[in-house]
Amino acid sequence: MTTALRAMTQLSSWPDLAEAPPSCGTGRALRSAGAEIAHFHSDHSVDLHLTARAIRRFQDELKNSTAVRLDPDSDWVTIHLDCDSDIDLLLTLASVALQVHQEQPDPDGAKSGCCNGR
Known part of the structure; x- marks a missing residue:
């Protein structure tokens, strides 16, 4: 089982997330009631x-992580999944993402644009 599949399996068990077609059309996605949260584009x-x-x-913390890639023009971050600690980082950041989206729901669902996998 790939690291991305293990991470998706864990996240899809969360009650606030459900699998959905990704808006970018590539891979698999998980979304909450108000927004797309994650797009899985590859095995890693x-x-x-x-x-x-x-x-x-x-x-500052995101920039210091070797697993995270930031795109300055995006509301999305890319996380490279090589090991269990990368999955743990994703789970932590997914929790933050859910909290932010629940506090300030986006009425258009995902108006911030497409993911970094464009």
Whole structure:
């Protein structure tokens, strides 16, 4: 089982997430009631809809992680999944993403644009 599949299996068991078609049309996605949260594009990569606000809040920590790639024009971060600690990082950041989306729901679902896997 790949790291991405293990991560998706864990996240899809969360009650606030459900599998859905990705808006970008590639791979598999998980969404909450108000927004797409994660796009799994490969066996070792996931884009997470963290939001600009959360990225700014954790920017220093995210920049220091070798598993995270930031795109300055995106509300999504890409997480490279090589090992269990990368999955743990994804789960932690997915929890943050869910909290942010629940506090400030996006009425358009995902108006912040497409994931980084464009």
